[in-house]
Every structure is written in C-alpha cells, then in structure tokens.
Amino acid sequence: MSLSSRFAVAVHVLTLLAQVEDRPATSEYMAGSINTDPVVVRRILGALRKAGLVTTQPGVGGGSSLARDPEQITLLDVYRAVEKGRLFSLHHRPPNPHGVVGGNIQTTLESVFGEAEAAMEEVLAGITVTQVLQDVVACAGQVVEQ
Amino acid sequence: MSLSSRFAVAVHVLTLLAQVEDRPATSEYMAGSINTDPVVVRRILGALRKAGLVTTQPGVGGGSSLARDPEQITLLDVYRAVEKGRLFSLHHRPPNPHGVVGGNIQTTLESVFGEAEAAMEEVLAGITVTQVLQDVVACAGQVVEQ
DNA sequence: CCAAACTGTAACCATTATAGTTGCAAATCG
DNA sequence: CGATTTGCAACTATAATGGTTACAGTTTGG
Known part of the structure; x- marks a missing residue:
C-alpha cells in the first residue's frame, strides 16, 4: 500500500503558512486551498503542533503560524510529524x-x-519548506508565461 | 500508512527458493516457513511469476523455482513485482x-x-537475493555460536 | 458581558486494502 | 485413474483513511 496523503497535505499546509509569512492562517482558509474540510486540516495541524512545527491561536483573529523559519523546516520534519x-x-x-x-x-x-x-x-532532509514555496512560485511563473 | 507485508513475504519466498537451489518448492512448504496459508504464498508467487522472477510447475512433484540466478535478482525487482x-x-x-x-x-x-x-x-537495487540468503545464513551462524 | 470567530477533539460513516480462508477446476505424474 | 499440486475466484474480518457532524473551550471586541 502507499503512504497516506497526510504528508502531501501537511506540506501544502506549511507552504501556505510560509507564503502568508507572519499573519496567522485559519483552517478554513487552508481548507479552501487544499480542497477539503477544515477539520481535516486541523487534524494535520495537530500533528504538526505536536512536532513543534506550528503554533496556533484560538479565538477571533486566530489561526496557525510557523513555529520557526521555513528555511529551518525540512520535509523530513514534516514526514516524521505525520507518518507514524x-x-x-x-x-x-x-x-x-x-x-x-x-x-x-x-x-x-x-x-x-x-x-x-x-x-x-x-x-x-535536504529539502526545506522555503525551497518548496520557491519551486511552487517558479511553477506559477512558468504557467503565466505560456 | 505503511507498505504491505507482501514485500517481506516475497523476499522470504525468493530466499527460500535460493536456498533449495534447483529443487522446486511447494507453496505448502514455503507457507510453513512463512507461517501463513499456501494460498497467500501462491498469490505472491503469481506476482513474481508475472514479473519473470520465478517459474512454476503444477502437478505431482511440482512447485516453484527461481527463473534466474539469485545473484541476478535484486530487491528492487521484487519490490516492483509486488508493490504497485x-x-x-x-x-x-x-x-x-x-x-x-x-x-x-x-x-x-x-x-x-x-x-x-x-x-x-x-x-x-544494490541488494540481491543471494546477499539476503548469505546474511540470513550468517545470522543463523551467530545464533548458534551464542 | 455576550456574541462572533476561532480552535480541538471525539464520534460516526463510507471506502479501500490487506490477509486469511474456503472451494473448485485444471494440470501433472506415476 | 488417483494423488498432488497449482491458479483463481469469492467471501470474511480487520484496519486505516478521509469526510462529516457535533460540541465544548478560548479569545477578541463591541
């Protein structure tokens, strides 16, 4: 069997958080990009929080943010956080x-x-969230050029 | 999720076939070592046969044998045969x-x-069935020494 | 101080894959 | 012909996933 899609979703989440920089992002906002339910996103966020990769604030104006610089978060960190x-x-x-x-x-x-x-x-371990975001942005640039 | 145990079972099967050399082994014999049902073994054998790694003879005195030298079968061949x-x-x-x-x-x-x-x-791709058999035999030797 | 906007988590469901099991037709050998 | 063996289909129990609903807790701000 293949690995679950949790890893893909978790990388997606962290890429979104890296993109919005310091503003906290709500699970509903991220669910809109991932095309799933906010609860699913919060489940992933729970694992990422337990691994110390994100912080979360409840309440009005709350949401999640990266716990450290996205350059300091590797995909191995993400993998270990969500794939047991x-x-x-x-x-x-x-x-x-x-x-x-x-x-x-x-x-x-x-x-x-x-x-x-x-x-x-x-x-x-050799790939950071920053690199993923840069690659995504580069892809977007190529698409526009076509 | 993790990968299925089919890969482990398939390596076990091929190691047994490498051990008995040219004598064909029955699915019942192999099931005895693997501790499962012969049908499960035959399912794995079906995938290995489709990949050209083993040949099978039905009937009395039948069973399965390696299709080529175990030194020419890598674990990548096995992986590709059973994990789609x-x-x-x-x-x-x-x-x-x-x-x-x-x-x-x-x-x-x-x-x-x-x-x-x-x-x-x-x-x-860098590990052959022969190497696995040698490692298994070496482990057996160490256990005896203890 | 209350309502709104958030979160965390549990519970349940449908779907999917696995491994085990049973059953039976077909092939081979003596 | 009968015994041994295979291949394959069908069914089951179990487990994991992802989706959904529900609800309690936290924070902010009027």
Whole structure:
C-alpha cells in the first residue's frame, strides 16, 4: 500500500503558512486551498503542533503560524510529524523460527528496510519548506508565461 | 500508512527458493516457513511469476523455482513485482487550482516524491537475493555460536 | 458581558486494502 | 485413474483513511 496523503497535505499546509509569512492562517482558509474540510486540516495541524512545527491561536483573529523559519523546516520534519511507524512492514504473523530462513529473515529485513528508509529520509532532509514555496512560485511563473 | 507485508513475504519466498537451489518448492512448504496459508504464498508467487522472477510447475512433484540466478535478482525487482503504484500519495482530492500554492503544489510534490522514491529504490537495487540468503545464513551462524 | 470567530477533539460513516480462508477446476505424474 | 499440486475466484474480518457532524473551550471586541 502507499503512504497516506497526510504528508502531501501537511506540506501544502506549511507552504501556505510560509507564503502568508507572519499573519496567522485559519483552517478554513487552508481548507479552501487544499480542497477539503477544515477539520481535516486541523487534524494535520495537530500533528504538526505536536512536532513543534506550528503554533496556533484560538479565538477571533486566530489561526496557525510557523513555529520557526521555513528555511529551518525540512520535509523530513514534516514526514516524521505525520507518518507514524516504519515505511516497510515485516510479516503479518512472525515466521516459523525453526529453519534457517524463517528464523533469521526478519533480522536481515530490518537491516535492509532501515537502509532503504534512511536513503529516502536523507532526500527529504535536504529539502526545506522555503525551497518548496520557491519551486511552487517558479511553477506559477512558468504557467503565466505560456 | 505503511507498505504491505507482501514485500517481506516475497523476499522470504525468493530466499527460500535460493536456498533449495534447483529443487522446486511447494507453496505448502514455503507457507510453513512463512507461517501463513499456501494460498497467500501462491498469490505472491503469481506476482513474481508475472514479473519473470520465478517459474512454476503444477502437478505431482511440482512447485516453484527461481527463473534466474539469485545473484541476478535484486530487491528492487521484487519490490516492483509486488508493490504497485507510487510510494507517496498526492492529495485525496485535487487542490483548488486558484491560488499559487494550490495550483502548483502537486507538480512540486511529484518531483520531490520522485527523488525520494528513487533514492530508496537505489538501495534496493544494490541488494540481491543471494546477499539476503548469505546474511540470513550468517545470522543463523551467530545464533548458534551464542 | 455576550456574541462572533476561532480552535480541538471525539464520534460516526463510507471506502479501500490487506490477509486469511474456503472451494473448485485444471494440470501433472506415476 | 488417483494423488498432488497449482491458479483463481469469492467471501470474511480487520484496519486505516478521509469526510462529516457535533460540541465544548478560548479569545477578541463591541
């Protein structure tokens, strides 16, 4: 199975927050851009807040803002905030420990899966929210030119 | 969400086939090591066969064998055989195209997701079934020594 | 001090995917 | 021909996702 769309939505949220700079953005505003319900956005915001990436103010004139400079927020931070657990799954039921393969394959798989996951995370660690916003803006410029 | 356990099971299957060398292994034998039902194993075998990684003989004395040298089968081959679709998901519903972020974020995300997925696949491409079997055997040796 | 504008969170639903299971037709071998 | 094996379809239980409704709490400002 694929990863959930929470990661895509979370990056979208943070890109919007980076775009509006210091003004807090409401979940309703962001839901309008993401094309979903404000509750879904607030669920994502809850995970981002727990990870220390955003701050939120309730009440009139409230909303969410980035907790730090978007240049200091990498997509790995975002990924870790919203995707729990390991990327790969081991056997649904543990294999039969009698026999060389069944008894040791999970150890080997853990190692292999860890390496593959680390390579993916390294790429995410090299991309910041600022870069995403710049890329989005650049795309918008190209579209206008056409 | 995490990836399914099919990948783990598929690697397990191929490792067993590499271990028994040329003798065909039945789905029941492999199910015994994997600790699942033979039908589940045959479902995985179906995907591996479609990808050209194993061959199968029905009937008495039948079973499955590797279609080529296990040194020539990488974990990326296995991954592609059993995990369909992209690793990351975009938005569940397409975002609102009016607005710079909503209108362009998916293009940016496609690019980022592609890079991250490629890095993961590169690691898998560097590991063969032979290496997995060797690692499993090495683990077994260490356990005996303890 | 109250109403309006926000938030957080729980509850429920429909949809989807997985893994397990059962059942049966087809192929092969002796 | 019978035993062994496969392939595949169908059904189930379980779990996760995303959407939606509902409601209580916080803040601001008239």
